[in-house]
Amino acid sequence: MLGGTRRFFHLFLGVVVGVCVIRQGLGVLFTKSTGWALPSLFFNDALHECNQGLAPFLFALLVVQSMSVDDKYILIYGNENNLVTIRKVALQLIMCLVNCTSKNILWWSLTGLLVGYIATVVFQTYVAEQDDNNEFRRRKPMWRVLWPALKKGAAVISIALPVLLVCNAYYSRDTFDPLSLSSISDDQYLFTFVVMTAPRRGNPPFLTQTLDSYLINWPATPSEGSLYDRLQTVVYTHFSNHTQYDLAHEHFSADARGQHYIKWVRDSGEVLDQRLHVSKALKLAADRYDSTYIALLEDDFPVCGPREWRELEHVVYEANQRVPGHCGLFVATGGR
Incomplete structure (x- = not known):
């Protein structure tokens, strides 16, 4: 779907920069900005939550992977009649959620999902413009090109987000008397x-x-x-x-x-x-x-x-x- 190593590198670089910038913006917004004026919107973790390696970038790429939601891995064991298929996006989702088993990284994960959704729209727009320049392809309205990507990205986020919120509720529960x-x-x-x-x-x-x-x-x-x-x-x-x-x-x-x-x-x-x-x-x-x-x-x-x-x-x-x-x-x- 991405069309080569160079495109993937550019996409990943944009994801890294986007996650870092938006994460800092959310931290300021929900602490020093809105949070001071409205205490209900003050979240200490929005600014001080520790990162967990590549987890936020993997969450972003998870949403990007939704553009090829039907791509599957085929696992063959024994003979050719014994095989198991699993969607790549499902396997990647499991790998991402494993990072949430040791500690709470809600804000970083939400940032990754948001940046991934934005990257999906930007990349799909870029691909559509490239296709418009090809005289052998029939042009489509931009909304018809973007709509499937928006739906698939939203579906992946709707699956990952409840799990993240459950993990957040577990790790932030009151544990002392x-x-x-x-x-x-x-x-x-x-x-x-x-x-x-x-x-x-x-x-x-x-x-x-x-x-x-x-x-x-x-x-x-x-x-x-x-x-x-x-x-x-x-x-x-x-x-x-x-x-x-x-x-x-x-x-x-x-x-x-x-x-x-x-x-x-x-x-x-x-x-x-x-x-x-x-x-x-x-x-x-x-x-x-x-x-x-x-x-x-x-x-x-x-x-x-x-x-x-x-x-x-x-x-x-x-x-x-x-x-x-x-x-x-x-x-x-x-x-x-």
């Missing part, structure tokens, strides 16, 4: 979230929004000794005049979750020095509270939703399972 996380230490607090806040131009309500994004994931009355009973938030500022701090303090002082989880600490001063702010906040938390983890964040670092909060818990749990005695973690929660 909050009780297990709570048992990793005997300190009074497992988490102390230190929220640094400073006056901003225009007084945006970032502090209130960030605190809300965390509190909504925590029960108003946690049971004694549970994970959430060993969790607190310290809002710290070293600015004497801070309007949003005052508004947030007033708002959460009348809220059940705010009363239970939030402590307010304010030092006098007006110095715009972020390093000093960080050092004072860390010293405050380390000296005053018996906490396993001190989570440092700024007032515009909201957690994107319940799923992301569970991911944060999961990261801490996995870190304790794989690297006991570690000194720290960096976890992305979203932000602005």
Whole structure:
């Protein structure tokens, strides 16, 4: 169908470039672009998912192979009457899906399928134009040439995509219990979230929004000794005049979750020095509270939703399972 080694090389080179470019584009789109504005469209794996060799390129070539969906391999064993036939596209699909048995590569695989579909349309258009230049061939409308290729490519994608989604659901399932996380230490607090806040131009309500994004994931009355009973938030500022701090303090002082989880600490001063702010906040938390983890964040670092909060818990749990005695973690929660 491709018509020689040179055509295949050009096609494969285009697939490689297309996969790399579109993969980076999807990563930016669903993290730094749309993902920041709409937390429901934020997918950490869209940017940080590891590759698995040639898998995305094989998924792209799988869709291209659909142009010759009737091509078959014939396996003969014993005598000529004992034979088995298998479509090349079916064998290639099996080979591609084997790559998904060891880990999740959903975003790379989706990119491969998308690039393969685009490559199929482009290549079929190129072949049709070559045929139009042949005076001995009868010309056909372009849509009649492309329609069979579009249908075959869509059929292959409709078979591969559900399998990829099932694999993604399996590998991204929740595999830990909050009780297990709570048992990793005997300190009074497992988490102390230190929220640094400073006056901003225009007084945006970032502090209130960030605190809300965390509190909504925590029960108003946690049971004694549970994970959430060993969790607190310290809002710290070293600015004497801070309007949003005052508004947030007033708002959460009348809220059940705010009363239970939030402590307010304010030092006098007006110095715009972020390093000093960080050092004072860390010293405050380390000296005053018996906490396993001190989570440092700024007032515009909201957690994107319940799923992301569970991911944060999961990261801490996995870190304790794989690297006991570690000194720290960096976890992305979203932000602005």
